[in-house]
Amino acid sequence: MTVLVVTNDFPPRQGGIETFVRSLCDQLDEVVVYTSRSPGDAVYDAGLRFPVVRDRTAMLLPTARVTKYAVRLMREYDADRVLFGAAAPLGLMGPALRRAGARRIVAMTHGHETWWAGVPGTRQALRRIGDAADTVTTVSSWCADQIAPALSSAAVRRMRRLTPGVDTQRFIPDCGGEQVRKGLGLEGVPLVACVSRLIPRKGQDTLIRAWPRVLASVPSAMLLLVGGGPDRERLEGLAAAVGVRPSVVFTGPVPWADIPPYVDAADVFAMPCRTRRLGFEPEALGIVTLEASATGKPVVVGDSGGAGDTVRHGETGYLVDPYNPVPVGVRIAELLSDPAHARAMGAAGRDWVRREWSWDRSGAVLRELLEV
Incomplete structure (x- = not known):
């Protein structure tokens, strides 16, 4: 049961979402990451236990080309689970990946999806993302309250909270x-x-x-x-x-x-x-x-x-x-x-x-x- 992670937020870029997605990959036995290019990525990727496929661009968008390539990776790595590191906008690829054989799709939301939920055009896109996913996750109770009104009632019922963790073996008193x-x-x-x-x-x-x-x-x-x-x-x-x-x-x-x-x-x-x-x-x-x-x-x-x-x-x-x-x-x-x-x-x-x-x-x- 290989998981295809599709994300723009991945090291060596620094940030909270990047750390979140990277650490979740460590929680999965079989995983392949499809992400964008970033300075220093070749050296970083070489030290990982799982494959990372870098797109030719610095920003993945749910275009026909990117979607087609994600489908190709699903087949190449026999992946039937999909995790979108950030639901918007890449989660718009959900229906195509479902048709390609994705049995479970999880779309993670963070802060920026809250404003997607408040703007008419992006609000409709977020609704489509929620309907295409088996679960939309939120990092906080506040985010859930902001995003839920944009989703269908069925997608709201499937929402779950998925928070980052803390490495309490690295962040300890007297660590330097x-x-x-x-x-x-x-x-x-x-x-x-x-x-x-x-x-x-x-x-x-x-x-x-x-x-x-x-x-x-x-x-x-x-x-x-x-x-x-x-x-x-x-x-x-x-x-x-x-x-x-x-x-x-x-x-x-x-x-x-x-x-x-x-x-x-x-x-x-x-x-x-x-x-x-x-x-x-x-x-x-x-x-x-x-x-x-x-x-x-x-x-x-x-x-x-x-x-x-x-x-x-x-x-x-x-x-x-x-x-x-x-x-x-x-x-x-x-x-x-x-x-x-x-x-x-x-x-x-x-x-x-x-x-x-x-x-x-x-x-x-x-x-x-x-x-x-």
């Missing part, structure tokens, strides 16, 4: 944070980290605007912004304008394999993510928040989309208004000022993630949906 601190010259200081691409939706600018309030309570605190992205120049300028530039450290891009020690370096993880573009750009879930909890860190997270599913407010961290720097700063200062309370929240977060957010659990759900 002290070495990161030493390398950055941040030994012994109260440290807050945000690990994410530098883009407006992630809310690093809210952290910077909140930082004067944090420094008023904890003068030696430092803010570590881990990751690269198009917003760096603006954020550096904002830190200078607010007067906190000396206490804000930008690491630049960090390979995904090296991320856990950067999370471990922090006393508090903070990402006040927010919904942008009139509701069309939400945070669908936020796996990095769960990774921070797995590392034993208390979290401060913006109330956007499905991000609320990644924190137990008051127990593993706090859900905050991402548009208001005041409560963000208050919560961060509270955690930095009370290390025992922060450690207790971090320990509760790790216990929760180990119980509820394992890859084994996610894999079991996927195998059930694919009937493998």
Whole structure:
């Protein structure tokens, strides 16, 4: 029972969906991946236990050519199960792959399908995708609420929640944070980290605007912004304008394999993510928040989309208004000022993630949906 995974979201591209799809492939015994080209893909693919077929383009679209090639791969690898790494738009190939012999089709949804559900033309396309699949999966309760109105009643009844897992053997307390601190010259200081691409939706600018309030309570605190992205120049300028530039450290891009020690370096993880573009750009879930909890860190997270599913407010961290720097700063200062309370929240977060957010659990759900 070979599974054909059709996706644009696959390493070496970096991102939450890419990690999600790649990790699910590890949960399947027989799998072949059909995906787009990406810089460095030949070296990456050579280290995998399963075959990866790269299209000649940098973006798969449900064209006649791509559909025909997917059918060819089904026959070549004797695949009778199909997993769409992201339902829209590739799930539009579903009917053709069904005719070619797909016995089970699972279409995963993430954040962008929520705006597909709200726009008339794409809403109809999403409905067709749902009708062609045996199951449409969602990563959070919020995403399910947004997507369900666009689907037929039959497709809604078949919806299931399929969340990313967390590798609790990689994201563990004391996994290299002290070495990161030493390398950055941040030994012994109260440290807050945000690990994410530098883009407006992630809310690093809210952290910077909140930082004067944090420094008023904890003068030696430092803010570590881990990751690269198009917003760096603006954020550096904002830190200078607010007067906190000396206490804000930008690491630049960090390979995904090296991320856990950067999370471990922090006393508090903070990402006040927010919904942008009139509701069309939400945070669908936020796996990095769960990774921070797995590392034993208390979290401060913006109330956007499905991000609320990644924190137990008051127990593993706090859900905050991402548009208001005041409560963000208050919560961060509270955690930095009370290390025992922060450690207790971090320990509760790790216990929760180990119980509820394992890859084994996610894999079991996927195998059930694919009937493998």
